Amino acid sequence: MLKTAICDLFGIKYPVIQGGMAWLGDANLASAVSNGGGLGIIGAGNAPPEWLQKQIRLTRERTDKPFAVNVMLMSPYVKEVIEIVIEEGIKIVTTGGGNPGIYMSRLKEAGIKVMPVVASVALAKRLERAGADALVAEGMESGGHIGETTTMALVPQIVDSVRIPVVAAGGIGDGRGLAAALALGAHGVQIGTRFICAEECSAHPNFKKKLIQAGDRATVVTGRSTGHPVRCLENAMTRQYEKLEKAGASVEELERFGTGRLYRGVIEGDLEGGSLMAGQIAGLIKEVKPAKAIIEELVREAELVITRLAMIAARTTHD
Ligand code: TUI
Numbered sequence: 126m127l128k129t130a131i132c133d134l135f136g137i138k139y140p141v142i143q144g145g146m147a148w149l150g151d152a153n154l155a156s157a158v159s160n161g162g163g164l165g166i167i168g169a170g171n172a173p174p175e176w177l178q179k180q181i182r183l184t185r186e187r188t189d190k191p192f193a194v195n196v197m198l199m200s201p202y203v204k205e206v207i208e209i210v211i212e213e214g215i216k217i218v219t220t221g222g223g224n225p226g227i228y229m230s231r232l233k234e235a236g237i238k239v240m241p242v243v244a245s246v247a248l249a250k251r252l253e254r255a256g257a258d259a260l261v262a263e264g265m266e267s268g269g270h271i272g273e274t275t276t277m278a279l280v281p282q283i284v285d286s287v288r289i290p291v292v293a294a295g296g297i298g299d300g301r302g303l304a305a306a307l308a309l310g311a312h313g314v315q316i317g318t319r320f321i322c323a324e325e326c327s328a329h330p331n332f333k334k335k336l337i338q339a340g341d342r343a344t345v346v347t348g349r350s351t352g353h354p355v356r357c358l359e360n361a362m363t364r365q366y367e368k369l370e371k372a373g374a375s376v377e378e379l380e381r382f383g384t385g386r387l388y389r390g391v392i393e394g395d396l397e398g399g400s401l402m403a404g405q406i407a408g409l410i411k412e413v414k415p416a417k418a419i420i421e422e423l424v425r426e427a428e429l430v431i432t433r434l435a436m437i438a439a440r441t442t443h444d
Contacts, residue, residue, distance in 0.1 A: 127303075127424055130290040131313035134238065134259060135217055136191050138162035139424050141303070142261070142292055143416075144317025145195020145219055145242075146269070146402075147171060148392050149328050152183035154416065157325035159190040161417030162424075166193045166219060170387075174205040181213045191217060193240075198223030199270075199353075211235045219261060222270050224248060229255040242294070242315075244272020244279065246286045253287045260287060261315050264295030268318050268356050268404035271295075271346065277309070284310035298406035300426020304434070307427070316423075318404040321391075323416040329394030332401060339407040348383075351376045356404065361397035362386060 129140045141163035143150065147170025155165030165188070167180045177194070184192055194215050196206050199222045207228055210218060218232055221242040225232075232239050233256045242261040243249045249260050262283040264276025272279075276295040284291050293306035294315035306314045321328045322336055335358060345359045347366045357363060369379060383400065390399020 127428060129307075129312040131259060131292060134290060135164055135193075137164050139420055140292075140313030141420050141423060142166065142193075142219075142313060142315040143320050144267075144294065144315050145169075145193075145197075145221060146317050146321070147197060148388055149321060149326055150195065151327050152180045152187060154320060154323060154326045155180070155192050156184045156187035157323060157416035158320065158420070159184075159188045159192045161415070161420045163416075163420050164191060164193055164217070166195050168195045168197070169200060169202075169206045170197050171200045171202070174202050174209050177206055178209050178213065181209070181215065193217035193219055195219045195221055195242075196225070196228075197221055198225060203228075207231065210237070221263075224251075226251065226255055229257070240292070243283070244274065246279075246282050249283045249287050249291075253289055257289060259290040259292060259312075261292045261294050262311070263315070264293075265346075265356070266296030266405040267294060268344070268407075269402040271354055271356050273354075276306075280306065280309040280311050296404060296406050298404075298409045300423045300428075301430055302406070303423055303427035304430035307431070308434075318406050319410060319419060320416060321403065322410050322413045323419055324413055325416050328391050331394035331396050332391050333413055335396055335401065336403060336407050336410050337412065339403070339410070341405070341408040343407050344403060344405055348379065351379055355400070355402065357390075358401040358403050358407065360399075360401060362390070362400055 131140045139162045143158040143166045145166040145168040147168045150168030155167045158165035217238045219240045238258040240259040262280045265271045280293045290312040292313045293311035297314045298319040348355045350370045386400035389395045390401045
């Protein structure tokens with residue numbers, strides 16, 4: 126039945142966690158994922174605290190299951206976001222885009238379970254010492270802001286360096302990916318890109334269609350020169366960004382160029398001028414369906430894969 130330590134820690138049915146995607150991780154998607162047996166996440170992103178408060182209250186109206194908030198540490202509102210999370214009585218927080226070390230004691234004192242997203246062994250060890258309850262090990266196959274190591278290489282190294290449960294992220298979109306993550310020693314998966322094509326996701330239909338049409342090489346990484354590499358679907362925006370980077374544009378110029386692009390792309394559906402953050406698994410997505418169906422198919426497929434692997438392991442040869 127695929128019950129793991131992550132299911133017990135968070136009180137969820139399946140070890141499937143929704144990525145805390147900025148703008149797309151709203152009350153619609155988070156409540157659908159939680160109602161489907163996974164852990165829904167409201168992605169605070171760079172949104173103002175009032176947006177977050179509203180999404181938390183709407184999610185509570187739509188589900189009685191556990192859900193979480195992702196705190197994006199590069200947000201100009203990070204301090205207010207943390208206060209809202211505490212005031213609203215949120216029980217589970219994930220963090221991304223940086224080191225949450227300075228906020229750990231405040232969150233832990235409020236009785237919140239904290240699961241930081243990390244991209245290196247060093248930060249994983251530091252955050253376990255700081256009181257993290259679990260970690261998401263996120264490989265560079267992911268969409269959005271990424272580290273440098275692949276999921277395949279990162280997950281087992283983090284699993285071996287901490288005692289708390291580890292969730293794998295980056296490049297996972299179906300049951301084979303879930304089974305592979307468990308094989309690497311993870312206790313669950315965090316999935317972002319696949320949930321963009323959930324029926325309940327507020328992504329613009331143009332973006333959902335482009336993801337379904339995307340192939341295995343549809344994404345590119347921009348922003349390496351700024352120290353904040355970001356993976357998105359290639360389009361006019363990424364090509365222009367790359368030109369600016371090659372021409373030696375300053376970090377400030379690049380930041381100004383990027384401001385507001387994510388909302389424009391994923392919510393307004395501007396496929397050429399917007400930033401379409403997505404992971405390398407985009408090529409695997411073939412259709413839009415309800416979050417519950419995505420989760421149930423994923424778990425059923427993983428169970429089949431694991432059964433098949435167990436049969437291979439038990440097989441004896443007669444020659
Ligand atoms: O955070 C993410 N993915 C994101 S955040 C985001 S919002 C954004 N918008 C525009 C430009 C940049 C970001 C979009 N996607 N994933 C989790 C993640 N965290 N990936 C990598 C990291 C990370 C990086 C450095 C975590 C810690 C870290 O620490 C550095 C340090 O101080 O040790």
